[in-house]
């Protein structure tokens with residue numbers, strides 16, 4: 001059965017981006033972990049991406065991706081992946097990308113995303129506001145936060161509001177060779 005999963009990297013103090021949307025703290029992070037106590041666990045983004053059948057993101061994240069494509073000359077990062085972009089504006093769509101720009105609530109797009117995912121999971125890419133909308137609607141099943149040991153002091157948070165409901169249940173702890181730790185939590189709904 002498809003799950004709706006918020007998968008994101010966050011600083012040790014809980015931010016997914018700086019206030020100006022830069023991600024240098026993440027992209028330039030170069031740490032290591034020797035495995036004292038708990039051995040490093042293989043896996044990470046590629047393994048996660050294999051489990052995904054549809055994605056959703058807010059327009060700020062989408063425009064960051066478009067800017068990244070332009071500055072690096074790269075093509076759309078999610079080829080063939082059914083992608084929902086939340087926005088009240090008309091935004092460009094890269095050639096060949098399976099992207100729909102929608103002005104809609106989490107509840108309105110949920111069933112279509114699950115159908116498109118065809119048994120795989122739906123990835124809530126971010127930002128924290130979009131993830132909070134899914135949590136508010138009780139449509140978020142899992143949080144996978146990769147902690148990057150960097151302290152930013154301020155920025156855009158993993159969630160932008162209090163999330164009510166039952167306690168999240170820890171379902172996994174995955175220390176990586178690069179010093180990041182992926183924490184997975186199941187939400188009660």
Ligand SMILES: NC(=O)c1ccc[n+]([C@@H]2O[C@H](COP(=O)([O-])OP(=O)(O)OC[C@H]3O[C@@H](n4cnc5c(N)ncnc54)[C@H](OP(=O)(O)O)[C@@H]3O)[C@@H](O)[C@H]2O)c1
Pocket residue numbers: 007008009010015016017020021022023026057058059060061062064086087088089102103104105106125126127128129130133156
């Ligand atoms: N560290 C990580 O793993 C990670 C993951 C994801 C994102 N990020 C970064 O985090 C930052 C995210 O920024 P953010 O949280 O400010 O923005 P965001 O969630 O990407 O986008 C927010 C915008 O999306 C539109 N939107 C949101 N919900 C909507 C709805 N239900 N219907 C219609 N439009 C809706 C609105 O803009 P308009 O209507 O004006 O278009 C809103 O201002 C970016 O810098 C991104 O690169 C980091």
